Structure formats: C-alpha cells, structure tokens
Amino acid sequence: MRVLKAMEQTNFLPNAMARNLAKNKSYLLGVMIPDVKNTVLDDLIHGINHVSELYGYNTMLSLTSGMLENELHYFNKFREIQADGIILASDYLKENLITNIKQTNIPCILVGRDRSDAIPSVHIDNITAAYEAVTYLIQQGHRKIGMLRLRNEDIASGYHRYQGYAQALTEAGITINGDWVIECGVSVEDGMMAMRKICETTDIPTAIFCATDRIAIGAINYLYERGLSVPDDISIYGFDGIDMASIIRPKLSTVKYSATEIGMTAARNLIKLIKGETITPRHWVIPHYLKNRESVRLLK
Amino acid sequence: MRVLKAMEQTNFLPNAMARNLAKNKSYLLGVMIPDVKNTVLDDLIHGINHVSELYGYNTMLSLTSGMLENELHYFNKFREIQADGIILASDYLKENLITNIKQTNIPCILVGRDRSDAIPSVHIDNITAAYEAVTYLIQQGHRKIGMLRLRNEDIASGYHRYQGYAQALTEAGITINGDWVIECGVSVEDGMMAMRKICETTDIPTAIFCATDRIAIGAINYLYERGLSVPDDISIYGFDGIDMASIIRPKLSTVKYSATEIGMTAARNLIKLIKGETITPRHWVIPHYLKNRESVRLLK
DNA sequence: CAAAGCCAGGAAAACGCTTTCCTTGATTTA
DNA sequence: TAAATCAAGGAAAGCGTTTTCCTGGCTTTG
Numbered sequence: 001m002r003v004l005k006a007m008e009q010t011n012f013l014p015n016a017m018a019r020n021l022a023k024n025k026s027y028l029l030g031v032m033i034p035d036v037k038n039t040v041l042d043d044l045i046h047g048i049n050h051v052s053e054l055y056g057y058n059t060m061l062s063l064t065s066g067m068l069e070n071e072l073h074y075f076n077k078f079r080e081i082q083a084d085g086i087i088l089a090s091d092y093l094k095e096n097l098i099t100n101i102k103q104t105n106i107p108c109i110l111v112g113r114d115r116s117d118a119i120p121s122v123h124i125d126n127i128t129a130a131y132e133a134v135t136y137l138i139q140q141g142h143r144k145i146g147m148l149r150l151r152n153e154d155i156a157s158g159y160h161r162y163q164g165y166a167q168a169l170t171e172a173g174i175t176i177n178g179d180w181v182i183e184c185g186v187s188v189e190d191g192m193m194a195m196r197k198i199c200e201t202t203d204i205p206t207a208i209f210c211a212t213d214r215i216a217i218g219a220i221n222y223l224y225e226r227g228l229s230v231p232d233d234i235s236i237y238g239f240d241g242i243d244m245a246s247i248i249r250p251k252l253s254t255v256k257y258s259a260t261e262i263g264m265t266a267a268r269n270l271i272k273l274i275k276g277e278t279i280t281p282r283h284w285v286i287p288h289y290l291k292n293r294e295s296v297r298l299l300k
Numbered sequence: 301m302r303v304l305k306a307m308e309q310t311n312f313l314p315n316a317m318a319r320n321l322a323k324n325k326s327y328l329l330g331v332m333i334p335d336v337k338n339t340v341l342d343d344l345i346h347g348i349n350h351v352s353e354l355y356g357y358n359t360m361l362s363l364t365s366g367m368l369e370n371e372l373h374y375f376n377k378f379r380e381i382q383a384d385g386i387i388l389a390s391d392y393l394k395e396n397l398i399t400n401i402k403q404t405n406i407p408c409i410l411v412g413r414d415r416s417d418a419i420p421s422v423h424i425d426n427i428t429a430a431y432e433a434v435t436y437l438i439q440q441g442h443r444k445i446g447m448l449r450l451r452n453e454d455i456a457s458g459y460h461r462y463q464g465y466a467q468a469l470t471e472a473g474i475t476i477n478g479d480w481v482i483e484c485g486v487s488v489e490d491g492m493m494a495m496r497k498i499c500e501t502t503d504i505p506t507a508i509f510c511a512t513d514r515i516a517i518g519a520i521n522y523l524y525e526r527g528l529s530v531p532d533d534i535s536i537y538g539f540d541g542i543d544m545a546s547i548i549r550p551k552l553s554t555v556k557y558s559a560t561e562i563g564m565t566a567a568r569n570l571i572k573l574i575k576g577e578t579i580t581p582r583h584w585v586i587p588h589y590l591k592n593r594e595s596v597r598l599l600k
Numbered sequence: 601c602a603a604a605g606c607c608a609g610g611a612a613a614a615c616g617c618t619t620t621c622c623t624t625g626a627t628t629t630a
Numbered sequence: 631t632a633a634a635t636c637a638a639g640g641a642a643a644g645c646g647t648t649t650t651c652c653t654g655g656c657t658t659t660g
Binding site for chain 4: 014015016017018019020021022023
C-alpha cells in the first residue's frame, strides 16, 4: 500500500517487457497490411487502432507489400514478440500461411478476403458488389462493358470482383469480350496504361468497370489526356469509395463501404478471440452500396 | 552446439520478450504520427520502416491526431514497452513534451518541425520552400496573392510556410491583404471552405498559395464548382507533391520533396543515436524543389 | 480470555532468456 | 609423461514483473 504510493510519486513506469513475460500476455496486436499508400487501408488502420486502443491493446503494423514471404516473415516476428493476436489483411493468401496459422493456433483474423473457410474473417461481399455495379451499368443501357481487373488470380478480392462482373454480364445475356478485360496493377499509372490498351482495340467499349478507384482515376486521367470525355465517350465505374473519388472530375461512380468498420470489427473480434470467447458468426460481411455519381452516362 | 541444432529442427522461436528483458534492449522503435490519412505521412512511414527493417528493428506506430495529450500518452507507452528510441512526427509541439523527452533522455528524433533546437530533427526548409513558391507566383506576374494557411500557429510547418509567403511578398514590395489569408484545416473539404471565403471578398486575388496539396485540391474543386477556371481565373500553388497533384486537372503546381527520404534519415540517425554514436549534424534538411505544372497562369 | 478466522505484507518462485562463472575433458607444450 | 593451456558445456544468477505461498498480527467469536 505505502509502497504503491511511493511508486506513484516518483512517477514510476512499469517495465512492460517484464510484465508481459510474467503474465504471458503482451497486449500486442500484430497487423499485417500490404501497403499504407492506399486510402482504404488507412481507414482500416484507423478502425483497428481505435478499438484496440479502447481495449488497452497496442498494435504493431507491418507492411507486407502483399508478398507471401514477407507475410511469413512478419508472422514469425509477431510470434517471437508474443503478440496476443494477428490481423492479416492479405489478398494474396496461399494456403501455406493458412496452415501455418492454424497449427500455431494463435488468434487471427483475416481481412479483405472473403469466402475463406478456416480462419475467421471480415470483408465485404466483393462478388455481389461488383455484380451490382455492372448490373447498374447494364441498366444504364451499356452492353459493351470492359473491366480493368487486378492482375493476379491469387488476389482474392480482385478475382471476386471479376467474378461479379462476369456474372452480371452473362446474366444479361452478354458475352464477355476478352479484349476488354485488362489485367492491371494497383496504381493510378497502372490504370492509365490499362486504359490505353482498351483504347487500342478496334471496337471500344462504352463503359469500363474498374477493380479499384485508383485504377478508375488512372483510366479517367488517360481518357482526358487522349481527348476523350467521361462519361460522354466512355463511362467509368470504380470500386472502394476513396475520398478522391468525389474530388476528381467527373465525380466517380463507385462501390462504397466503410473500411473503418472492417477494421473495427476485425479488432473487436480478435480481442474476443484472445480472451477465449467463442465468436459467432466466424465471418462478418460489411455492407457496401453503390455511390452513383457523374462518371456514368445513360445510354439510350 | 547440439542443443542449437535441436532447436532448429523443432523450429523453435525464441521469446522476444524474455530476450529483451534479459538484454535490456527491445529493438523497438516507437513512431508517432498525427495521421495516416495523408500521402506524405504514408511515404514517411515507408521510409522509416524500410531502414528500421534493414537494421533489425521493429516499429510501432501510434496515431496522435496531432494532439499533445495523445503524444504524452504514447510517449509513456513507448517508455513502458521499453522502446529503444522514438521518432516523433509532430507539428504541434509544446515545450512540455520536449522537456519530457529531454529528462528521460530516451533517443528521439523529431520529424517535420524545423528550427528546433534541443532534439535532433529532420525536416525540409519550409520557409525557403514557401518563399520560392510565392516568388515564382510573383515572377509569373501575380501581385494579388492569397494564402490558405494552416490553422494553428503552433503548427510549426504551417507557420513557417506562412512566413515564407509573407517574406516573398514583402520582399517584392507587396503588402499582405489580410482578407486573402485564410486559416484552414487539413482536409480537402477544409480547402473548399477556405476558398469560398476568399471568393466572398470583394477584390479577388489572382493567385492562391496553399499550405498543402490537399487544401489546394479542395480549392481547385471549389472553384470548379463555382464555374471559375484554374488557372485562367485564379492560379493555385500547392505544397507537398502528393501523387494526386499530378492527376487532378489542371495539374497542380506544387513544392515537392521526398517524405520517404525524411523517414529514412530519421530512422537511420535514430538507430545511430541508440547505438550511442554521436550524430552530426543534429539537424538534417531534406531538399525540396518546385514542380511547376498547369495550375499557375502567366499574368502579363 | 483463549481459540479460531482474516487480512495484509513480505518472501520466494516463476516467466524465458542472456550472461557470467566454473567445471571438465581435450589439446598443446616442455 | 606431466604440466599448462584452451575450448566447450553446464550451472547459476539476473532482468523486472506477477503470482503463489507463508507468516505474524489483528479481529472476531464462543
């Protein structure tokens, strides 16, 4: 009692390392993220940090560049440092890591990768979202619809967005034109290059569905430089709802969702998991909605 | 020897907590940053992470929202967790924290705040950069030049950018029109609102120097909505050189510098400091340059 | 008033590693 | 061959906490 008071007065700071060692608990959450240079992921971090802070946890951020070897590396780092749990925002997710996670049975939540089985996850319904966006384009009278899709089939969200696109087209009785489906990196420049490829086809589509807003912004940018008008010549649809989407001209129509909310539910449930609570459901899907703005034209 | 081999085989992971406790070294770098929703800071994080990774350090990121109480809070958190050193990206920096840092004498590097005395720092020369940008505007024939400046005088970089602006004007024999200097938050929306205030003045300036690119983008956005043309009606100059600056139309003229490099030198020197090396100089200024694009018009 | 029950405070063990010290067996040298 | 040198492995102490256990003094109860 008295000794405690003395501690207060000398503004003594306990050694967290020693405490963690003794308690066998680190109050540390490992967070793996491909990149911070991405508005969506920024929001995700905010969400995660917010609730982990709330529960007295610290977060440790690792940038994986979406590469498996880095993920493996940091996974072990997190284990070494005795992280209580891990949030893994990974699109490129080989089974390798999955089994790794399972056999160490460290609490873990997957983010952004839907339809995953073994490990709890939180994500949006990419297939449905893409389906709705492309269906909207069809409703606006478009039938020649291309897609700037993510490059690697291993990228789950990218693949699902393509699936939704394909599904919407086939359902409308439209056959997919392979020339109009371009694989594309994630940067604005990648979007520009991909759009160029589309413009080089003999028959140019009237609308393009883009896998991300950054790609869409790149596409718009390229079209502008080429002297083509969006949406008069070509309509563009984005995905993610980043803030720049409402700033560029024309304002970008896009699929919007709250990455902050993804982050929050991920952190919230990871902490439950850590506490040993059983969480149900094991997969959360965060709502999305279409934000239709100016970049799509009604084709009569 | 044999026991080591056995460890390898059972893929044993050492407990970093125990190791750190025993060695009295955490290989942890605490990083305090106002916000991640800012391209500049993203680059900064990349730079820091890159070199800390190189030297075998882990980084722990804390978001302070630029608030002193949070900085104090995380500062103690970092001490508790035995961080080997701290990188503090703080604009709003009361002496309070400074003395705190000094008396605990934990290795620490300041980022983004120039002209600081006590603690080693890395930053750009905001005053000169702003001076050069505004001087460029003057050279282009502008004399009615406003500024969208950061709100709080405690925000060092914001204040210095204003100083550079003021200096350029006075040197050119132009008196500052208070109606054209608007205090402004950091978001795109803030930029829009501030620009509106400028437009409501009876005499509208021909050029606006903006404290950040995001503000500049907001300004351009507002002018577009109001039916005014950039640069025909009003010229806009930004600051930071974020990637969106070259994407929006018109392409934004701006002061560019490498935040990545800031982060890298900060981390590099923090680690030196931790190792007990004496670092000299104690303040590094990272170069900047003007990136003149389309948003400024030549006034004859 | 004595025996039983409590509570607070102190001592000791444990957490998993590093570091230091010491032993033991091997190698070198005269 | 015996003494001196060396290297490697094992034992023990220490890092700063938490947790468990124990003791001694205090309060309660019959």
